[in-house]
Amino acid sequence: MNGYLKKAGFASLAGAGLVCLGCAVGPKYQPPVLAPTQSPVAYKEFAGNDQWKMATPSDTLIKGRWWEIFGDPQLNKLEEMVEISNQNVKQAEASFRQARALVAAAHANYYPTIGSSPSITQSDTGSGGRGGVGVFAAGGTSQTFSFPFSASWEPDFWGRVRLQVQNAVDNAQASAATLENARLSAQALLATDYFLIAGADMQEAVLQDTIEAYRRNLTLTENRFRGGVASQSDVTLAQTQLYGAQAQSTELRIARAQDEHAIAVLTGQAPSMVEIPTLKVNPPPPIPTAVPSALLERRPDIAMNERQVAAANANIGIAEVAYYPTLTLSANAGFLSTSLQTLFTWAARTWSAGPSISETLFDFGRRGAQVESARAGYDSTVAAYRQTVLTAFQEVEDDLASLRYIAEESEQQAAAVAAARKSLDLELDRYKAGTDSYLSVITTQTIYLGDEQTAVALLQRRLTAAVDLVKALGGGWDASTLPGGDAIRSHALASAVTTTIVAQPASR
Secondary structure, eight states: OOHHHHHHHHHHEEEHHEEEEEEEEOOOOOOOOOGGSSOOSSSSTTTTTTTTTTSSSSSSSSOOGGGGGGHHHHHHHHHHHHHHOHHHHHHHHHHHHHHHHHHHHGGGGSSSSSEEEEEEEEEEEOSSSETTTTTTOOOOOEEEEEEEEEEOOOTTTTHHHHHHHHHHHHHHHHHHHHHHHHHHHHHHHHHHHHHHHHHHHHHHHHHHHHHHHHHHHHHHHHHHHHSSSSSSHHHHHHHHHHHHHHHHHHHHHHHHHHHHOOOOOHHHGGGGOOOOOOOOOOOOOOOOBOOGHHHHHHHHHHHHHHHHHHHHHHHHHHHTTTTEEEEEEEEEEEEEEGGGGGTTTGGGGGEEEEEEEEEOOOOOTHHHHHHHOOOOHHHHHHHHHHHHHHHHHHHHHHHHHHHHHHHHHHHHHEEEHHHHHHHHHHHHHHHHSSSHHHHHHHHHHHHHHHHHHHHHHHHHHHHHHHHHHHTTTTOOOOOSSSSHHHHHHHHHHHHHHHHHHHHHHHHH
């Protein structure tokens, strides 16, 4: 009767545990809500400006290979190498696989832990022991053979394992978004360096034309000096102009070499392995832009922060679960015998089973502090998420403003270049006619060179601003491509099973 009561009590406890498996502790996750002042309905730079066109329908938005909008085959080739060889991207990809493996580790807590520890124990009894009253026992050795199995399981009464798995999944998704952000950052940096090289090459072209013009002017001035028309100072000024332009050309080569080396590293190659030919590029094409609310779904860094908020929310539940008792169901079975021949017989069997409950009664505020810490951590991630969103809106507005005003400035600068070119032609004619000094020619040439260099710099700034805008818009990424929780769980579990099967022969 006593045994029956014990079995009934155990069954009742197990049944109650199964009923409680559906119990959940912790707050239900809700994505952070932005205040109306934090999520505008339209970009400020769109107001009263016909330069930008809203991308409708969304099919016209930037897609994955966003760099192709610039129409540069050399840039396309280099960008493709980032995906394959960039070491920062590889590091982020490894971190994602590591986070995904932790999902399998957390999911394994749903199941019991089963183990075995076979042993052979040998004991030796000395000959001086007494076997009975007045009788000495003979010494000898004895052996005990044991082949046990043990199993233990903690039912997930309060959702502890569920919360741990959810936390691991959220962190894995955040890691996947971090991977996409690392990839986008590397791609955008490569495009920026590429256009910096293009700008240096176009500046070099301007300088080479200028240097050739300065050589002709120096020859003209020397001839005029030998003819007694020009002074020695005119020759010296012409030489100064020529040598200064040559020095600027040399300085450009330094910057170009460094940008070329940076591109080599971004593509996973040694700097000596990459050589980019002379580049000449056109102004950037229009960048299609969606409504601000779409930005929340198209930036991987925003998605990363949102997943971190979800993980922090699960941490609150994990901390609160500590208030509840833990039930452990354990069982031991196996064979125990003093003879190897009888070890695996029915008479050598042995088993035991039973539940145990543990509960912390007094911890003097330790669990309360952990819950409070988890809630504060959640609030911190929500603030970080909202700050990331605000920064994203700022970056888009900044880049829209840059492209808008640089385009206007480029038109104005083109007019300045044309006027300086005309002024230089007139000044050279007056100098050749002897009606003006060479100092006036130098002044006009300096203005013309500066205007040309500024025009090239503006084109370079337009291109890099276009790259920055593409990056600020998410580079064609979309949150729908983020691996879902079910996909991460199934992949993690499949990897864990494969690893177990592969490792099994080696463990025999």
